[in-house]
Amino acid sequence: MSSPGDSRRTLARRELGLFLLGLPALLMLGVVFAWPVLRLLSLSVEGGTLEHFEKATLDGLYVTVLADSLKIAAMVTGICLLLAYPVAVWLSRAGRVGAALGLFALLLPFWTSVLVRTYAWLVLLGRNGVINRSLRDWGWIDAPLPLLHNMGGVLIGMVQVLLPYMVLPIYAALLRVDPDLSRAAEGLGAPAWRSFLRITFPLSLSGVSAGCALVFVLSLGFFITPALLGGGRVIMISMLIEQQVREFLDWPFAAALSTVLLAATLVIYALIGRLTRGGRHATS
């Protein structure tokens, strides 16, 4: 027989054990993430002045680029959602073998670096790229289509890289939805599409919210793909930050821009979480 004091001590010891297990990861994050971020924040207000923040938030150029970045991120998120949802539904119903094959195909691109994939898009989308040449050979077009060095090219490249981050959380959420629920809905008189709209879709919103947050935040900080596929005509905030550091060596201003980006990211993240709170029931 153990007294209540004993069990409380056991509980405290177990918590301590879990804490110790998590400690290496915590230290790692502290050293390689939290510390540099704090350094960056302090850099941005170096010399006790807020002039860098003033420039970052009031100068028309930077505000426009930040707004453009938010817009691109929102578009990428939207396109990813539209493309990913049907794929996730298909995966969740494909059975064991189908799901394994589908997931394998989905994760295959992760075996190549983003850089390689972006260069591959250059080959595909260029004026004399595979797509334009094929279309011309088949006589479907006379002049090459402008697929590269514009918003369209950037969107194509970013969506391709980020799509798995949208599919996976939605797929996971759909798997958690008990198949008896749609069976019950059907038995109670609902046609398949109404059962999907009223039952399956609302219960997958937790995955939709996670996928959107992930893709949006990742898009906002995207660098390589817009830099290469945008050809200098599509500017995202991360490219400006890199420019400040590499070309102008203006660390404090780069730090201020980064801080603004971080703040915007956190705000958006909180908003997405609040908007889709309705879908949380699914996970409980």
Next chain:
Amino acid sequence: MQLSVKGVVRRFGPVAALGGVDLDVAEGEFLTILGPSGSGKTTLLKTVAGFEIPDEGAVLLGGEDVTLSPPRRRDMGMVFQNYALFPHMTVAQNVAFPLEMRRRPREEITRRVEEALRLVELQAFGERLPRQLSGGQQQRVALARAVVFGPRLLLLDEPFGALDRKLREALQLEVRRLQRRLRLTTLFITHDQEEALIMSDRIAVMERGRIEQVGPPAELYARPATRFVADFLGESNLLEGSLLDGVAQVPGFGGVPLAGAHPPGTVTLLLRPEALRLATEAEAAPCQGLGRVVETIFLGLSAKLRLQMDGGAEVLARIPLRPSSPPPASEGATMLVGFSPEDVHVVPRG
């Protein structure tokens, strides 16, 4: 509404989950499909509900052939094993769902949801979410949702499995009363023979995709048609004997005169544990033998004794206990075991 299942066959690859099932459920009747897991009872229920299409045979509801109708057109209320309540909707929204799918007017939905919740005594819980309710309450919500639209048939798929014993007994009686009050034709699936005996007008015992016997609980218990039914329903002693001139020679008990005509040869006799008399009470019994107590189990109202018959098989006896009864015999004691031939049922060979 009256349900008829006619010659239904359902194969999964080489395995026949249903091997030609015929079943009639009368209007307002509570019929239980009883069988062990893998007997095909769930496949039968799914076929009636429309989630499975049979390879052969037909399902008729009130004379109308619904074999190929999708589930949503069958107007059947179903309670699933895990209730399948919609977790993101309140109790009232759950119960309103079938009415909304039938496009009933707003006021009617409000009124009928209220009625249905009152019926299961959950009128105060309409705004709660399913996960805020106990298991028994969730079960009642599922029931309200299944009956709110006046279904032609009520289907219950082992709905009490997840509940503890006390709650299960209370709900069994509640469901039975509700079913009688609404006069709902009901098909109930379970593997729990005690539950089947308590609730049913009739029981159909299933085994390996076939119905072994259909009948009222008392009839199935007293006169099982097959060895499987005798064994599955209640506790039983199945004694082998050889029959000659209307008298069966049973090792351990001697000659047992049997009423009625039976073909000579080996017979299987069913003797329920409560038919056996022990010690002084066995002295007047026409059939007797000596048995040694192997095990005694005290159950409160009664005691169960396993006895090794002298020169025969092991038998199980159940004796009633009153507060004044002496303690049941302990292990190792030898005593007289007897029964009366009227309590014997001859299990047909098959």
